[in-house]
Amino acid sequence: MGSGMQDIEIAFQDQLQKNHCFGCGADNDQGLKIKSYWADDGTAVCRFTAKPHHCAGPTRYLNGGIMATLLDCHSICSAIALAYRTEGRAISEGESIAFVTGSMDIAYKQPVPIDSPVLLKAELESLSPRKTRVVCRLFSEDNLCAQADVLAVRVPDNW
Numbered sequence: 001m002g003s004g005m006q007d008i009e010i011a012f013q014d015q016l017q018k019n020h021c022f023g024c025g026a027d028n029d030q031g032l033k034i035k036s037y038w039a040d041d042g043t044a045v046c047r048f049t050a051k052p053h054h055c056a057g058p059t060r061y062l063n064g065g066i067m068a069t070l071l072d073c074h075s076i077c078s079a080i081a082l083a084y085r086t087e088g089r090a091i092s093e094g095e096s097i098a099f100v101t102g103s104m105d106i107a108y109k110q111p112v113p114i115d116s117p118v119l120l121k122a123e124l125e126s127l128s129p130r131k132t133r134v135v136c137r138l139f140s141e142d143n144l145c146a147q148a149d150v151l152a153v154r155v156p157d158n159w
């Protein structure tokens with residue numbers, strides 16, 4: 001982020017219209033409501049603090065499905081943000097851009113303590129106008145705990 005008032009950041013999700021997604025929808029009151037932002041190095045980042053009921057079998061660890069949702073939603077929202085940026089538009093300015101998850105491969109490398117915030121870091125590569133590859137890493141206390149390889153596919157905005 002550069003300097004200046006115009007750079008005050010608004011999360012990608014708070015710029016998207018009518019999104020009821022469980023993981024990333026600002027319009028889903030029972031959802032996780034993740035918030036994603038550009039980082040200085042061109043990656044997109046998201047910080048999330050779990051609630052106790054997001055646990056795995058042992059209550060001290062984060063549930064793997066919740067981790068998958070975090071990785072998925074942060075990746076797809078970041079792919080959408082990249083597409084707007086590539087087209088030189090602010091998010092939701094003009095014709096809306098939608099992407100969905102075509103595929104996602106996850107490696108769960110270490111259990112995630114539920115009581116520490118997690119950091120998600122997404123690296124994006126536009127493969128074609130319709131396809132974006134996202135490598136998204138989930139860290140807890142600087143430890144790489146999971147990694148996802150996501151194919152985001154552009155769909156019509158009425159998907």
Ligand SMILES: CCCCCCCC(=O)SCCNC(=O)CCNC(=O)[C@H](O)C(C)(C)COP(=O)(O)OP(=O)(O)OC[C@H]1O[C@@H](n2cnc3c(N)ncnc32)[C@H](O)[C@@H]1OP(=O)(O)O
Nearest residue numbers: 016019021024072073076100101102103130131151153155
């Ligand atoms: C607003 C924020 C929303 C956030 C959402 C959060 C993430 C989500 O939960 S989305 C919900 C989960 N995802 C879904 O339900 C998707 C269901 N699948 C679909 O709708 C379709 O299969 C869809 C859209 C992925 C692709 O359909 P279609 O448009 O017919 O694809 P098609 O033209 O065959 O493929 C487009 C390209 O993607 C590739 N592709 C599509 N699916 C895959 C896949 N699973 N694996 C690899 N490549 C794929 C194709 O090979 C093709 O590549 P190329 O252009 O190089 O030939």
